[in-house]
Amino acid sequence: xxxxxxxxxxxxxxxxxxxxxxxxxxxxxxxxxxxxxxxxxxxxxxxxxxxxxxxxxxxxxxxxxxxxxxxxxxxxxxxxxxxxxxxxxxxxxxxxxxxxxxxxxxxxxxxxxxxxxxxxxxxxxxxxxxxxxxxxxxxxxxxxxxxxxxxxxxxxxxxxxxxxxxxxxxxxxxxxxxxxxxxxxxxxxxxxxxxxxxxxxxxxxxxxxxxxxxxxxxxxxxxxxxxxxxxxxxxxxxxxxxxxxxxxxxxxxxxxxxxxxxxxxxxxxxxxxxxxxxxxxxxxxxxxxxxxxxxxxxxxxxxxxxxx
Amino acid sequence: xxxxxxxxxxxxxxxxxxxxxxxxxxxxxxxxxxxxxxxxxxxxxxxxxxxxxxxxxxxxxxxxxxxxxxxxxxxxxxxxxxxxxxxxxxxxxxxxxxxxxxxxxxxxxxxxxxxxxxxxxxxxxxxxxxxxxxxxxxxxxxxxxxxxxxxxxxxxxxxxxxxxxxxxxxxxxxxxxxxxxxxxxxxxxxxxxxxxxxxxxxxxxxxxxxxxxxxxxxxxxxxxxxxxxxxxxxxxxxxxxxxxxxxxxxxxxxxxxxxxxxxxxxxxxxxxxxxxxxxxxxxxxxxxxxxxxxxxxxxxxx
Numbered sequence: 386x387x388x389x390x391x392x393x394x395x396x397x398x399x400x401x402x403x404x405x406x407x408x409x410x411x412x413x414x415x416x417x418x419x420x421x422x423x424x425x426x427x428x429x430x431x432x433x434x435x436x437x438x439x440x441x442x443x444x445x446x447x448x449x450x451x452x453x454x455x456x457x458x459x460x461x462x463x464x465x466x467x468x469x470x471x472x473x474x475x476x477x478x479x480x481x482x483x484x485x486x487x488x489x490x491x492x493x494x495x496x497x498x499x500x501x502x503x504x505x506x507x508x509x510x511x512x513x514x515x516x517x518x519x520x521x522x523x524x525x526x527x528x529x530x531x532x533x534x535x536x537x538x539x540x541x542x543x544x545x546x547x548x549x550x551x552x553x554x555x556x557x558x559x560x561x562x563x564x565x566x567x568x569x570x571x572x573x574x575x576x577x578x579x580x581x582x583x584x585x586x587x588x589x590x591x592x593x594x595x596x597x598x599x600x601x602x603x604x605x606x607x608x609x610x611x612x613x614x615x616x617x618x619x620x621x622x623x624x625x626x627x628x629x630x631x632x633x634x635x636x637x638x639x640x641x642x643x644x645x646x647x648x649x650x651x652x653x654x655x656x657x658x659x660x661x662x663x664x665x666x667x668x669x670x671x672x673x674x675x676x677x678x679x680x681x682x683x684x685x686x687x688x689x690x691x692x693x
Numbered sequence: 694x695x696x697x698x699x700x701x702x703x704x705x706x707x708x709x710x711x712x713x714x715x716x717x718x719x720x721x722x723x724x725x726x727x728x729x730x731x732x733x734x735x736x737x738x739x740x741x742x743x744x745x746x747x748x749x750x751x752x753x754x755x756x757x758x759x760x761x762x763x764x765x766x767x768x769x770x771x772x773x774x775x776x777x778x779x780x781x782x783x784x785x786x787x788x789x790x791x792x793x794x795x796x797x798x799x800x801x802x803x804x805x806x807x808x809x810x811x812x813x814x815x816x817x818x819x820x821x822x823x824x825x826x827x828x829x830x831x832x833x834x835x836x837x838x839x840x841x842x843x844x845x846x847x848x849x850x851x852x853x854x855x856x857x858x859x860x861x862x863x864x865x866x867x868x869x870x871x872x873x874x875x876x877x878x879x880x881x882x883x884x885x886x887x888x889x890x891x892x893x894x895x896x897x898x899x900x901x902x903x904x905x906x907x908x909x910x911x912x913x914x915x916x917x918x919x920x921x922x923x924x925x926x927x928x929x930x931x932x933x934x935x936x937x938x939x940x941x942x943x944x945x946x947x948x949x950x951x952x953x954x955x956x957x958x959x960x961x962x963x964x965x966x967x968x969x970x971x972x973x974x975x976x977x978x979x980x981x982x983x984x985x986x987x988x989x990x991x992x993x994x995x
Contacts, residue, residue: 395820398818508970514744522763659843659847673840
């Protein structure tokens with residue numbers, strides 16, 4: 386039976402979809418496509434542009450004025466990501482494993498408090514750590530001296546060799562709550578029967594974790610990895626707040642986000658360029674796309690087999 | 694039995710005998726020392742909170758006390774509000790707060806309303822291309838809107854919206870929609886068919902069914918989505934820096950950023966500015982932490 390409502394033009398569907406689709410298209414999807422398009426143009430004069438093919442990309446990858454800072458930013462960004470993978474996610478896993486232990490008192494309090502820094506603005510976190518690590522105030526120096534390691538203190542944020550690592554660790558400190566929560570949620574979903582069976586067989590807590598729980602939560606680890614990847618290759622605020630747009634000292638903390646900002650808006654003697662900015666944004670898009678594609682086609686597909 | 698009910702019944706039973714044995718260190722199980730677990734967790738909790746507490750604590754002290762004994766609580770002698778006084782005198786903190794609230798609350802409302810409407814349409818009606826449309830809207834979850842900044846700025850210049858709140862409101866709405874639609878579609882699908890059919894038989898319009906039946910039913914999900922949507926908007930620095938850096942439209946993040954750059958040597962003022970910027974989030978977290986964590990954990994299990 387075909388009712389009147391079905392025969393008439395479905396205005397109500399347009400009404401429900403319209404606003405969201407419109408705003409999303411105009412201010413998110415279209416600008417992204419348009420940015421990719423702009424990366425194929427070059428500025429020929431004030432306000433005029435000409436089609437340039439992949440010329441901008443060739444400039445970015447081969448002209449030493451562009452390629453040196455670009456590869457530097459990409460490499461720094463990769464290091465930034467690797468530090469998160471090696472420090473943030475294992476710590477998140479460890480804390481989640483401990484908090485999810487059955488019968489642990491205060492589990493709720495721990496997870497609530499440890500998650501807190503994640504909610505604060507990166508700008509503010511950056512400043513707080515800048516104060517703590519500053520040689521002027523000496524809170525960190527004093528603490529190190531108290532445990533007899535005062536000689537280790539250095540201006541970590543000021544040295545070329547340590548600034549990026551320090552900033553990455555600050556970011557790790559802030560965002561450890563995200564892997565913690567995601568892993569915790571999948572750990573408490575592991576069926577009790579499985580664990581009890583293993584306990585009856587005489588497996589140690591250590592073995593239960595490595596051989597039962599960890600394989601079961603691998604899909605979550607995959608998700609944590611891709612979220613970390615997208616977040617890191619899109620980062621900007623922390624470096625900008627602590628080090629400014631020049632990502633000092635001597636560009637040692639420059640990542641793709643700060644490089645994009647400088648390319649777009651210019652700095653010191655260099656004039657900002659919309660088309661080169663679009664080119665850098667497009668490269669960031671390709672990097673993120675590669676990561677997301679790898680996640681969907683390799684990691685997620687392979688891990689699904691283990692799902693509960 | 695689904696996974697969720699298994700977990701729930703297990704939780705209701707409390708720790709099983711085997712687990713209790715393991716916990717207390719049974720004869721053949723390796724003893725898992727509860728004390729060690731608490732030591733690790735307490736240690737990490739301290740590491741997570743100490744930097745924030747340190748800044749808040751010292752913002753209430755005189756300059757001398759900040760330097761002489763940074764780790765001490767403020768006492769009657771060292772207590773001082775001079776930092777706050779200076780921040781409030783020298784900067785427009787009230788204005789920044791107002792701007793931030795404006796460009797957070799309005800997009801939040803729009804994301805929830807438009808997101809729920811779109812989710813309802815995707816979940817309820819069958820039409821050509823509905824799956825493709827759902828996928829199109831979901832792309833924004835993984836691809837950061839920031840990558841389109843060059844064009845966003847050009848659009849805003851063309852629309853004459855640079856240095857207005859409207860620019861940020863539009864961009865944040867676009868940014869928040871994908872995740873909101875993705876989560877809310879799941880919940881819309883769970884609304885019982887009978888309810889909707891009964892309403893249709895009574896002659897209720899599709900609009901009425903959405904606003905009076907569907908929307909109230911998914912209120913808990915909306916609250917969760919609200920928390921997720923709100924935090925990145927409030928904390929954003931990128932778009933205020935690019936779209937609305939003017940003195941009148943600065944948000945709190947941009948305001949703090951510039952204030953601290955200007956008064957970097959005035960430690961009282963800097964610590965107070967940081968505290969003022971942290972407090973609203975802390976207060977919100979106290980009220981909404983359960984909601985937020987339930988949303989995070991429920992979303993991941995699903």
